[in-house]
Structures are given as C-alpha cells and as structure tokens.
Amino acid sequence: MKIALIATASVAAVKTAELAAVLSKDYSLNISFTRDAERFDFFPALKKKLSALIKNEIESSDVVLIAPATADFMYQLARGITEEVPANGLALSVISAFRKGAEIFIAPAMNYRMWQHPAVQANYDILLKSGVVFIGPDKGRMACGDEGYGRMTEPQEIAEFVNGKKPLEEQIKLKELWLKEIPFVPSKGKILYAIDESMPEEEIDKIAKNTNAHAIAIANSKEREKFLREKLLFPVTVRHYEIKGMNGLEHIKLPEQSSRFIFPFVSEKLRQDMLFGRADNLVLCAYLASKIPVEIR
Numbered sequence: 001m002k003i004a005l006i007a008t009a010s011v012a013a014v015k016t017a018e019l020a021a022v023l024s025k026d027y028s029l030n031i032s033f034t035r036d037a038e039r040f041d042f043f044p045a046l047k048k049k050l051s052a053l054i055k056n057e058i059e060s061s062d063v064v065l066i067a068p069a070t071a072d073f074m075y076q077l078a079r080g081i082t083e084e085v086p087a088n089g090l091a092l093s094v095i096s097a098f099r100k101g102a103e104i105f106i107a108p109a110m111n112y113r114m115w116q117h118p119a120v121q122a123n124y125d126i127l128l129k130s131g132v133v134f135i136g137p138d139k140g141r142m143a144c145g146d147e148g149y150g151r152m153t154e155p156q157e158i159a160e161f162v163n164g165k166k167p168l169e170e171q172i173k174l175k176e177l178w179l180k181e182i183p184f185v186p187s188k189g190k191i192l193y194a195i196d197e198s199m200p201e202e203e204i205d206k207i208a209k210n211t212n213a214h215a216i217a218i219a220n221s222k223e224r225e226k227f228l229r230e231k232l233l234f235p236v237t238v239r240h241y242e243i244k245g246m247n248g249l250e251h252i253k254l255p256e257q258s259s260r261f262i263f264p265f266v267s268e269k270l271r272q273d274m275l276f277g278r279a280d281n282l283v284l285c286a287y288l289a290s291k292i293p294v295e296i297r
Contacts, residue, residue, distance in 0.1 A: 003027040003162070004061035004097070006090055009036035011143040012068035012109040012152040017049050019067060019155035026163065030057040034073065034090055058093040064102050065162060066094070067135070068109030068152045071120050071288060072279040077106075078123035079276055081130050098130075107135040107158050110279075112148025114289040119277030135161045190214055192258035192292070194283045195236075197224065198267035207264055208232050214258070218281050239282040261286070263296045271296075 003023060007013040016031065023029050031053045037043065047054065058064060066073060076091035081098070098104050106127065114120060115137060128134065136153035153161070193207055195217035207213065208231050215236040219225035225238050266274075270283075274296075279285050287294060 001027055001063065002057070002061045003029055003063040003065060004058040005029060005031045006034070006058070006064065006066045006094070007031070007037050008034045008066060008068060008070045008073040009039070010068035010070050010109040010152070011040070013037050013040060014042050014046075015068075015152070015155055016046055019158060020050055020053060022155050022159040023065075023162070024053070026159070027063070029053055030055050030061065032056050032058060032090055032093075056090075056093065058090065059096045059100065061097060061102055063105065063162065064094050064097050065105045065107070065158070067105075067107035067158055069106045070279065071108075071110050071114050071117075071123075071277060071285075074106065074108065074120065074123045074127065075277045075279060077132075078126040082126060098132075104132045105135055105158075105162055106132055107153050108137045108150070109142075109152035110137070110150050111142060111144055111289040112137075112146055112150035113291060114279065114285070115148075115150045117277065117288045119275060120279075120288060123277045133161075189259045190234075192216070192261045194261065194263045194286060195228065195265075196267070196270050196281075196283045198270060199265040201227070201231075203265040204228070204231055210234065216282055216286055218283050237282070258292055261290050261292050261294045263287075263294070266296055 005016070005020060005023060007016045013033070016033075020029060020031060031050055033043065033046075033054070038047075066077075073091065076088075077094060080091055080095045094104065104127075108115060110120075124134070135158050136151070137149050138151045138153050139147070139149045140151035141147045142151055152158075191210065191213040193213055193215040195204065195215055197218050197220040207215075211234055213234045215228075215232060215234065217228050217236050217238045219228060219238050228236055228238060263270075273284055274287055277288065279288055
C-alpha cells in the first residue's frame with residue numbers, strides 16, 4: 001500500500017524522520033513538506049536524511065497522512081472540500097486524492113486555544129463529516145510553553161492508528177474533553193491591538209497615542225513597517241506578510257499582561273479569514289489562540 005506523508009509548518013515537523021521510519025516498515029512511503037515547513041532551521045537536516053523519500057506522489061497514493069497538520073492547512077482542506085475557497089498547492093493534491101478514494105488521516109498540532117477555537121472546530125467538523133480520520137491531538141506541553149490538547153500524537157501511535165483506524169465514536173468522545181471551557185483571566189494590563197496590512201493610516205492615527213498599549217502587526221513592505229514603528233507611540237511586534245506558516249503561537253512571543261485584545265479595524269477579507277479559521281499570519285494566529293477576550297470593532 002502506498003502512503004503519502006505531508007508535514008506542514010508546525011515545529012512538530014521535526015519528528016518527520018521518526019514517523020517516516022515507522023511508516024516505511026509497512027508502506028511504500030513518499031513525503032512532502034509545505035513551503036512554510038521548509039523554512040524551519042531543522043529542515044535541511046531532514047531533507048538530507050529523507051532525500052530518497054521526498055517526492056510528491058500524493059494523488060496516486062492509497063493513504064494520505066498529514067502530520068503535523070496546522071490550523072491553516074485544516075482551513076485549506078475544509079474550505080477546498082466544500083469549495084467555499086479554492087484549494088491550491090499540496091491541499092489541492094490532497095483533495096484530488098480524497099476524491100479518487102484515498103483515505104485521509106490528520107494529526108493536528110497547534111496551540112490548545114487555537115484548537116478549541118470555534119472556527120477551527122468548524123473546519124474539524126467539516127473534515128470529520130467528509131470522512132477524514134483524526135489522530136489526536138493529545139494533551140501535553142507544546143513548543144509555545146502552554147499545556148493542553150494540541151500536541152501532536154507520537155509517531156508510533158500515529159502509525160498504529162493508520163493501520164487500525166480510529167473509530168468515529170472515539171473521535172467524538174475526545175472532542176468533549178478538549179472543548180471544555182477554559183476561563184479567561186483578564187489582568188489589569190495594557191490593551192493589545194492587532195494591525196493587519198489593510199488598516200488605513202487614518203485608523204492607525206486614532207490609536208497611535210495610546211501609551212497604555214502594545215500591538216502586533218503585519219507589514220507587507222519595509223516602508224509599512226517603518227511607518228508603524230515611527231507612528232505608534234507604544235511597542236509593536238511586526239512580521240512581514242510573506243512570512244507565513246506559524247502554528248499556534250510557537251514562532252512569536254506576544255506581549256504579556258494584556259487585558260484586552262482589540263481589532264480596531266477589520267476589512268471584509270480579514271473578517272472572512274477570521275470566520276473560516278484561516279491561520280497564515282501573525283494576526284490570525286493570535287486571534288485564534290488568544291488567552292484574553294477579543295474585541296472586534
């Protein structure tokens with residue numbers, strides 16, 4: 001039997017070689033990495049070790065396993081299957097294989113608050129009802145330092161699930177565990193603003209002088225980054241829009257002691273991305289994984 005293993009942009013991708021070693025005992029294996037996964041520091045070593053297996057044969061495989069699977073890749077698959085958002089890249093190949101009859105397995109890996117977010121769970125439900133089999137996530141400590149349901153299942157256990165499948169009843173029972181409400185504990189700290197690339201300068205002017213604040217921002221150019229740093233009179237964490245693939249919040253350190261997370265301006269595109277659980281940049285990841293109440297204006 002032929003299996004395609006896809007590693008997406010989660011730090012859990014570091015376990016790809018271990019998972020490949022287990023799977024190759026029982027399957028003819030081919031491996032693909034998303035472009036964002038290839039940006040990790042450990043990717044060159046993985047590529048060298050797995051070079052003979054790295055090839056895109058997804059559409060001709062009997063089984064497709066996405067491990068680790070980020071929230072954004074789940075978004076791409078769920079919306080591609082329902083045709084609400086056109087799929088592309090590896091997600092398109094997975095959907096094509098699915099429609100040809102391949103079994104699809106997903107082993108999620110993300111911040112536990114992100115996993116519990118209604119938008120991510122909506123994508124989970126779409127995929128589950130479509131026949132996708134989920135493996136985990138497990139409870140444990142994650143790369144971002146938080147602990148909860150969001151950790152990728154260990155490679156040996158993933159292989160066992162692929163061989164024997166996980167009953168649908170067990171997946172539904174697990175959902176009851178990870179969706180237990182986690183209370184917000186607002187502090188008396190500063191406001192955290194989210195600024196995406198669509199926020200007009202006049203809207204930025206309205207918040208620029210609030211010194212009891214900090215912000216996270218997406219900049220689509222060096223000029224935009226310079227403007228934000230000069231305009232805002234409070235600390236701002238800036239990431240360039242083209243740097244994607246963040247899973248949960250492992251790749252960033254958000255300001256501590258925030259009492260409110262405010263989106264002072266939301267474009268229609270950003271609103272749709274938030275609604276559907278897209279997670280391909282700093283602002284969207286922070287929204288899905290927020291520890292504090294979110295206010296959208």
